[in-house]
Amino acid sequence: MRVYSRGVTNSGVSAAPDPVARSGLSAARLREIYRLMALARALDERAWILNRSGRVHFVISAQGHEGAEAGICAALTPGRDWLLPYYRSLAAVLAFGMTPREVMLLQFGKADDPGSGGRQMPAHYGGAAYRIFSGSSPVGTQALHAAGIALAARLRGEAQVATVMMGEGAANQGDVHEALNFAGIHHLPMVLVVENNGYAISVPAEKQVAVRDVAIRAAGYSMPGVIVDGTDVLGCYLAMRDAVARALAGDGPTLIEAKVTRLTGHSSDDQQTKYRTEDDLAAGRGRDPLPAFRDELRAAGLLDAAAEAQIAAEVRGLVDDATDFAEAAADPDPATLLRHVYAEPGVPGAAPGPPGGAPG
Amino acid sequence: MRVYSRGVTNSGVSAAPDPVARSGLSAARLREIYRLMALARALDERAWILNRSGRVHFVISAQGHEGAEAGICAALTPGRDWLLPYYRSLAAVLAFGMTPREVMLLQFGKADDPGSGGRQMPAHYGGAAYRIFSGSSPVGTQALHAAGIALAARLRGEAQVATVMMGEGAANQGDVHEALNFAGIHHLPMVLVVENNGYAISVPAEKQVAVRDVAIRAAGYSMPGVIVDGTDVLGCYLAMRDAVARALAGDGPTLIEAKVTRLTGHSSDDQQTKYRTEDDLAAGRGRDPLPAFRDELRAAGLLDAAAEAQIAAEVRGLVDDATDFAEAAADPDPATLLRHVYAEPGVPGAAPGPPGGAPG
Amino acid sequence: MAVRTFIEAIREGLRDEMRRDSTVIVLGEDVGKKGGVFFATDGLWAEFGDGRVIDTPLTESMIAGVSIGAAANGLRPVAEIQFADFIFPAMNQIIEEAARIRYRSNGTFGCPVTIRAPFGAGVHGALYHSQSVEAFFAHVPGLKVVIPSTSYDAKGLLRSAIRDPDPVIFLEHKKMYRSVRGEVPDGEYTVPLGRATVMREGSRLTLIAYGLMVHYALDAAARVAGEGIETEVVDLRTIRPLDAETVLASVRKTGKCLVVHEDNRFGGFGAEVAALVAEEAFDYLDGPVTRLAGPESPAVPYASALEDAFLITPEKIAGAIRTLAAY
Amino acid sequence: MAVRTFIEAIREGLRDEMRRDSTVIVLGEDVGKKGGVFFATDGLWAEFGDGRVIDTPLTESMIAGVSIGAAANGLRPVAEIQFADFIFPAMNQIIEEAARIRYRSNGTFGCPVTIRAPFGAGVHGALYHSQSVEAFFAHVPGLKVVIPSTSYDAKGLLRSAIRDPDPVIFLEHKKMYRSVRGEVPDGEYTVPLGRATVMREGSRLTLIAYGLMVHYALDAAARVAGEGIETEVVDLRTIRPLDAETVLASVRKTGKCLVVHEDNRFGGFGAEVAALVAEEAFDYLDGPVTRLAGPESPAVPYASALEDAFLITPEKIAGAIRTLAAY
Ligand SMILES: Cc1ncc(C[n+]2csc(CCOP(=O)(O)OP(=O)(O)O)c2C)c(N)n1
Ligand SMILES: Cc1ncc(C[n+]2csc(CCOP(=O)(O)OP(=O)(O)O)c2C)c(N)n1
């Protein structure tokens, strides 16, 4: 099992603390990653406000997970690669191109929500235009879809990586085992990202996972298992960069476990003080990736007060705009209740993959 | 991962080649184990003859698996421990007390078949009196039942080990992953025995399991993974003796992978020459545990020609008797078709575990 | 008698059975400290501890399969599936294993497992927190399927389910958890499985329902009563085994039958009731056996406008009553 | 036209579609070198290779789930579940995923997956190699369920299923594989999904069946014809979507309806047909809608004496026809 942590590069030697040198990413790109995290956080916080003021029914939060997701997605190529997100993948779907307005349309359940037209619960992302595969609620199922997507890419000889995200609780589902086994057998271009926040709703990791590190399971499927610190955004990026290279080289899948923290209750219906101690919660707050990454950029002189303020303003503007836009948008027409149960003439309803490609 | 192989004892030091010294089992007990294997083989061979002569519809064979099962069961305590067998567990169910007559009643589908009254296909063992839990055909499900049985034993504070057997193909099922995870979390007294014969019907191990050794997966559930050579009966015994000790000490489950060979087609409906090469088949025949163990006992002077002949005669007698008895036995009464769909007054229908025990 | 919400009645039923019988255990996701996402098991962990109230991994097949094994070894597990929508990973264990163990073992092994699950829509649960799943299980010999509609029945039926020697799927319409309340005796009582009950007598037509729909049916029946339509409302309570006698007796009296459920209509449980009535009460019928059920949508959409369009309401039921009564 | 057994027709259908469309792949347990346990895929691996004919691990949820993903990325997978009895581990993927993807994505993702599975009893398959599973899937909006009864239909319907943009469960009664033969055109043809067909015209009653039961029904109809009972036999061919028009037109003509299937009766697919007829053809009925179906046993037992007691036979059907005709 490999561990990517601060001060350790990809090749194992001690690294300069400079983020640009460590990651090979430009200062502008690093600021972009920070901006993405800040945007995800702001959208998420707004959703809670909307919920507490009775304007949306339900929120399920990405707070604490943004660092891992932003780092990981920085190694992917939207348009080429596939994302199979879960309900905490807000930063990832933004990285894949989903707009704040689109996120809010889903949050409000509006007709123009691009993934489901207001049919899905908030945070159940999907977007054919972005190669974000539509997800369900039953956890873990999407691991198999990722394997299938990767299989199709491989059969056509197309360079595509299927990245699937889920919690450590979900990773115990039989489907995930079966997906890793299949991907391992066929050396599929797939990466499983397990965002281990230590809880499945109220159940602590010790009661849901028989091991401390889910990544150890990778060995059981002939693939590398990698542990990354979810507050170390660039560590996440580096781990994923290697996984993507491996996938594209035909060497097969990788399992990346990001140790993250869940800063909120499981969802707007959950009161986490019932089952978590104040110490535990405080420790979690200490592992917030957003200030960690901000400080990292600041310390390296990559983010000054002006840039920070500009990003903050921009983000606020985007969130305000998205909220207003989505709140004012039209509700789905009840007459559409029975549309798209089956294919309708004239509606393609196919994924963006080349439908007529010639495999084999 | 630990490997038990000839010349290596439990404690890791080089062993005397003497089976008694190596295993700590008496000469008489070793001959008993050999007799069990020979009996299983003879019953199995008879079933094929019955099938080829049109007297039974179906055979699924244990040939090649007897050594692993006999060795493993020698470390268990029938009456105390539970067995969750699969269709190649003929030697195991005999070790747990099932009689040749009972095996043949199941083979013929007769009313007095103790496990199912002729309802189940041959080799779908069950026997409440022997703590052999009734099995189904969908593979792998019984791993979860074993975990449940172990959980109940633990809750009552009773010393019981639940041993579950299956092929390496079945081990890929989601249920097995979920069972190992649960057993690992709760340190349950359970042993999973994977009998790896290299094929799931026609599918070779490389296409069904992403790793060479299923045992490596044990690490993913915080339990020891052990590899044993299924032709090394005493190696299997020693591995299981450790696993049982661990289970009874409250240290949790073990995964034992026995490398075995399937000497026959998958079942009487399968023609394995269609998908296996002659070399492969010959290699398999070279790994027959029955002559291997016989030669081991012979070489150690524990089995002479007279003893061998006596066992052979005894086994033949038992198989003849069982066949005649079962063939002549009554068919199920069609009027019983709808019995036991639900509990019937006066029929206990409970497992032999103390039903009123006071856990917690 | 105390007044209890539906969820309180269930919680008390669990607690009382755990006190009465030390072999009863509770397992499922978040059933421990949190007390379940709907608080059905609140307080049980504090009273009975880790050994008998088990927070499981997020693996439904495991929840069902471990329950089966534990039952084989002397326990009486009560498993919670967090939402009925998430019971599908456990289908193999429930249908192939739990339902068939007694049969396949010729009565030598039993499977006294109760599986509780909240089902049903109307709480903005969207596609995967709103489903009705009763039809899948009602079809399976070897299972019993219970769907209570009152606090009294919830507790009494749950106790019967836990004591039953066979696997019981116990479905609780989640919209009733806090909205339904009723009297529940303080002491020991049970309600037998397999018996329907007539909730309102009437002569003009028979309305068959279960769960939340019973309340809507009673509401609708009250509305149309003013128009002179006297509706008999039968609450099935257990849908497998079905109390055919009570159903048929009512339809033979009224001559008309309307079956209502929230699940989609095609191949839904209402089809069985309708088919039974059409075959066994044919000579008494003076109108077509009619079904009012959810639309043929794969699930309930999130947006209120769509969810409302999906749902059965007392108004829709009243409309169906009027149409059938006028036949 | 060549004469083909049922299984040969299926094999040819697979082969022809794979030749026609390079996105069609076949996956399942033992579908490669072995050619499937019933040889439905025999020869495909030799012709199309490892890439398009995939021997999978022994994991049904994976088979369905990977098919769904592959379909999302441009392939048209045809998955084989070795026996329908083993489809339950894949229920979550089929019902929660395949059936709901188009709906939940508001039409932006589709799921062109065909899942083939041999089902049915009568071959000493016992509890776990004999089951009928159609009722579970027929209930699910978003799925299509096809059950052919002739070689011609098997090939033509399979081609339609593979070309269909939505998930299709394609069930093949295994007792027909070698016992049924019939003419199959050499060239390109398809049989549309969702259309029933009248296999025998008659005036006295309508018998609705599918799969193997169609043959038994025709046999029974021939027997009772000598007694002057003219039975119309309708082969549903697709049970979801159901061709209600053809069913109702027939029953409106004959006034009596008998539904036959091998699956157990309670909550079985026959209930839907009976309920439809009871509601939509009420005014035309001059006898109770009747179901003849498998007994309420959790599965088919192994011993011949028990299996025979379980099975529907032409004699039993003839008996049911006589009873209903005499009503
Ligand atoms: C199959 C299934 N069972 C239960 C649930 C209910 N549920 C939703 S999220 C969740 C916990 C998930 O925990 P984890 O996978 O660790 O992800 P996290 O929320 O911690 O990021 C549960 C039990 C579900 N969605 N799917
Ligand atoms: C869930 C399920 N799917 C498919 C089958 C059909 N089947 C029976 S045995 C078998 C192969 C099993 O291989 P393995 O587990 O390696 O055991 P072996 O027969 O080699 O001992 C298959 C595919 C089944 N019994 N259960």
Ligand SMILES: [Mg+2]
């Ligand atoms: Mg978590």
Ligand SMILES: [Mg+2]
């Ligand atoms: Mg094998």
